[in-house]
Amino acid sequence: MIVGVPAEIKDNENRIAMVPGGVAQLVAAGHTVLIEKGGGLGSGFTDADFLEKGAEIVATPGEIFERAAMIVKVKEPLPAEYGMIRPGQLVFTYFHFAASLELTKAMVDSGATCVAYETIEDRKGGLPLLTPMSEVAGRMATQVGAYYLQKPMGGRGVLLGGVPGVPASDVVIIGGGVVGTQAAWMAAGLGARVIMLDIDLDRLRRLDEFMPANVTTLHSNPDSIFGACKRADLLIGAVLIEGAKAPVLVPRSYLKEMKDGAVIVDVAVDQGGCVETCRPTTHSDPTYFVDGVLHYCVANMPGAVPRTSTYALTNATIPYAVRLANHGVTGDIVADEGFALGVNVIDGKVTYAAVAEAFGMDYVPLERVLGSG
Numbered sequence: 001m002i003v004g005v006p007a008e009i010k011d012n013e014n015r016i017a018m019v020p021g022g023v024a025q026l027v028a029a030g031h032t033v034l035i036e037k038g039g040g041l042g043s044g045f046t047d048a049d050f051l052e053k054g055a056e057i058v059a060t061p062g063e064i065f066e067r068a069a070m071i072v073k074v075k076e077p078l079p080a081e082y083g084m085i086r087p088g089q090l091v092f093t094y095f096h097f098a099a100s101l102e103l104t105k106a107m108v109d110s111g112a113t114c115v116a117y118e119t120i121e122d123r124k125g126g127l128p129l130l131t132p133m134s135e136v137a138g139r140m141a142t143q144v145g146a147y148y149l150q151k152p153m154g155g156r157g158v159l160l161g162g163v164p165g166v167p168a169s170d171v172v173i174i175g176g177g178v179v180g181t182q183a184a185w186m187a188a189g190l191g192a193r194v195i196m197l198d199i200d201l202d203r204l205r206r207l208d209e210f211m212p213a214n215v216t217t218l219h220s221n222p223d224s225i226f227g228a229c230k231r232a233d234l235l236i237g238a239v240l241i242e243g244a245k246a247p248v249l250v251p252r253s254y255l256k257e258m259k260d261g262a263v264i265v266d267v268a269v270d271q272g273g274c275v276e277t278c279r280p281t282t283h284s285d286p287t288y289f290v291d292g293v294l295h296y297c298v299a300n301m302p303g304a305v306p307r308t309s310t311y312a313l314t315n316a317t318i319p320y321a322v323r324l325a326n327h328g329v330t331g332d333i334v335a336d337e338g339f340a341l342g343v344n345v346i347d348g349k350v351t352y353a354a355v356a357e358a359f360g361m362d363y364v365p366l367e368r369v370l371g372s373g
Contacts, residue, residue, distance in 0.1 A: 004068025014042025138182025161191025
């Protein structure tokens with residue numbers, strides 16, 4: 001199979017979907033790998049690094065999309081790329097379809113097979129291709145929040161951990177999954193007073209067992225969220241419903257009760273955001289204010305630390321990319337129920353229930369599309 005890796009074109013997206021070692025694995029399996037010229041520079045990889053492992057360097061994205069049977073990316077296709085995607089082509093990337101009707105329609109209309117990193121499950125029901133970027137985003141959420149709490153950045157002018165004789169800041173994290181846990185570790189390590197909210201009592205019990213003493217857990221409900229928001233210097237949205245649009249847990253009315261200059265970092269923006277006033281921003285223009293509260297809602301946060309993120313992501317994705325290149329979306333993939341969950345769109349049909357539900361579209365099980373069920 002010819003596998004194409006175009007350069008990412010999202011604002012300040014410096015990751016690349018393939019490291020040189022991944023090229024070597026695909027070439028060893030008998031595949032041809034096309035890398036767009038200069039595509040790895042943001043992550044510290046030169047064209048020579050890829051050539052050494054057997055890749056072919058291609059000058060334009062158009063040639064990559066034209067020649068490749070499978071496209072491997074980091075972020076979802078953007079409008080400039082829609083027209084280059086053709087029927088039957090396999091596209092393997094983060095899609096987050098439930099956050100964008102435009103993207104979903106474009107991929108349905110393309111006739112391509114769209115395999116989403118974020119909905120593939122492992123044997124334990126985990127999300128192996130989402131987890132590494134959730135770890136990065138969670139840790140970044142605390143770093144970014146601490147930065148924007150500085151007065152010159154528009155924040156309240158408070159130090160996250162305080163100093164002797166001056167109280168630490170209050171950090172509220174909605175969601176106790178991977179993002180929330182990583183954010184809490186960072187905030188607690190800096191000395192902040194941390195409140196974590198989640199609806200899963202078993203998860204809260206586990207968090208209580210290993211989190212440091214300056215982390216308090218609360219059951220998530222409208223009253224507890226409202227009370228926590230009033231206390232928050234930094235509010236981190238870390239909610240995930242797999243493959244579906246994030247629920248709005250912080251309505252705009254809550255913002256009116258928050259501290260002037262408080263900061264919101266909504267990591268759930270990829271799935272629509274859990275804060276009503278959230279809208280996607282970019283690294284070039286990352287923040288805005290609503291009701292005196294600073295919002296940071298960058299939809300590709302890990303793109304700011306591409307060296308770390310590219311390695312973390314490709315460590316997880318390359319084994320799946322090799323399987324897709326070896327077999328395509330056929331029996332081997334369908335037989336692996338967790339891998340099959342990654343197929344969100346194929347042959348003009350939506351095969352992931354949460355995406356279909358988000359937009360009132362018809363859901364067609366993958367087995368029916370492939371004629372195996």
